[in-house]
Amino acid sequence: MSPESLAPQIFSRAWAVGLQTVRDKAICSFEHMTVIPNLSPSFYALSCQELRRDMEIILQIGLSRLLADGEVKTGPAGYSLALPIAAHLRKSP
Numbered sequence: 001m002s003p004e005s006l007a008p009q010i011f012s013r014a015w016a017v018g019l020q021t022v023r024d025k026a027i028c029s030f031e032h033m034t035v036i037p038n039l040s041p042s043f044y045a046l047s048c049q050e051l052r053r054d055m056e057i058i059l060q061i062g063l064s065r066l067l068a069d070g071e072v073k074t075g076p077a078g079y080s081l082a083l084p085i086a087a088h089l090r091k092s093p
Contacts, residue, residue, distance in 0.1 A: 036055075
């Protein structure tokens with residue numbers, strides 16, 4: 001998974017869900033990432049390699065949860081939203 005290949009909505013949602021998982025599961029090694037509540041693709045692109053590596057892990061955690069919850073699906077074109085985003089924004093991450 002390349003973060004640059006994710007649609008902006010999926011990128012933002014994966015980041016939010018990944019951060020919530022870090023908080024919920026008390027994953028101490030990534031606690032420092034919780035100071036970035038809203039990660040944008042441009043901020044990701046401008047970050048140093050070490051920070052990007054941690055960001056990618058958070059995005060992968062979030063994307064895994066989104067896939068498991070059925071909020072995101074995979075297909076020939078990559079990742080896409082399974083349902084309209086508004087339906088999922090009413091749920092907590």
